[in-house]
Amino acid sequence: MKTQISMNFIEELRWRGMIHDSIPGTEEFLNENKVSGYIGFDPTADSLHVGNLVPIMMLKYFQQAGHTPVALVGGATGMVGDPSGKSEERQFLSEEVLRYNQECIHKQLTHFLDFDPAIPNPARMVNNYDWFKDIGFLQFLRDIGKHITINYMMAKDSVKKRLEGDSGISYTEFAYQLLQGYDFLHLYQHEQVRIQMGGSDQWGNLTTGTYLISKKLGKEAKAFAVTCPLLTRADGQKFGKSAAGENIWLDPKKTSPYQFYQYWINTSDEDAEKFLRIFSLRGREEQQAIVQQHQEDPGRRQLQKTLAADITLLTHGQEALDKAIELSNFLFSRNTTREALQKLSLDQWEEVSRQSTDTISISRSRLEGGINIVDLLVELGITQSKGEARRSIEKDRSIRINTERWEDSSRQLNMQEVFHNRYFQIQKGKKQRFIVKVVE
């Protein structure tokens, strides 16, 4: 991963549409100094998800601009809970779970940031538990609490909303901003960090940090902050969630590269250009050319394909990307007919099934005597109930076996549909494709 292109970081973010707010003077300061900057990640799950990708890309561009990115995992703050954007008090996670999650997140970040100590600005990873674990409550009150007034803390939007709301806010979450502010101060003093970045919902927390630094270290101490807008989708759905509302994870075990690729390929025209700007490492001119191509021939969906390929490459690597594309082409190509499936070798089927976590299995004994199609669809979880299965077949006419429409809900399916004694395909509608593996 080569990341040594020097550029104006803020300018870069600007054309990519990634600036929501920044402290005055940030651009000049970054142009004159190569510094360290950080973003915090919550260790609330054992994988990052697509929603975390925006801050990750910020760090990526930060590093490309010659600065040093620091990823902070909130081992301590994660134990407390950020009230920003939350209407209710958060549940605690155990220390053990948090630690495991931190490790996983660290691993994932290495895909995006260059941690190689041989380069001048290798990325670093810190965990705020390391400096919080030894601080006593009294010490914290004297060192930090003294510098910030309650008035200041209550003026924050995140706090105000909760004070107005019904469920209130606990002292713990109220104090959260002090913890995050202290993070910045600590990193400022010990890691030469001069800027904190984050989503626009973090603005209040970031400014508490810069405020604390100036209070504690004096006016000469220069600290900056930049936030990016929260990503939205034109259709109003949450960005980074599947139709079912589940997160799209970066962990290939949770969301397969194929599914990941499919998430992006399904991006609407309206969103694709915006997303490409944020997530694609391609430069401005190149992106403009792609957008133009797309406008000339939208049917080719060059924009979505580029978007999906670029992000999948970055997240999962070349090999996984190639396979995701291959599988997508195979499953969605018009040329794929029953005959084409029949021609596939067993190895090819193995390959296809390995890539897709939409692969489901059924035991040979269930199939050999013939199984009712309705029972099969329910057993495989393709439909929720037999009623739905019948509706899909007879009313919607949306079930296809090995690309051919299945018309009769009472007809039995048997080993004749199974290729190489092992695999066959089921489609429900236009977008749901399943590889079924016959197991012993």
Next chain:
RNA sequence: GGGGAGAUACCGAAGCGGUCAAACGGGGCAGACUGUAAAUCUGUUGGCUUAGCCUUCGUAGGUUCGAAUCCUGCUCUCCCCA
């Protein structure tokens, strides 16, 4: 502590003794049109051994030939007064 309103399917919301598996809207799924876009139009959306049967209208009982609808206890939510 006193008074009032309410809890209906994935969500919102009608229904106020039979014709209610429950109007309508949203969401979901599917079909048509397309480009695995968007918009639009259409169908569908508790389960089953489907001319029928079973389970659902906060929860437990009761009244009735018959209850989502009436009565009682319980739980929870919201509002007003203190």
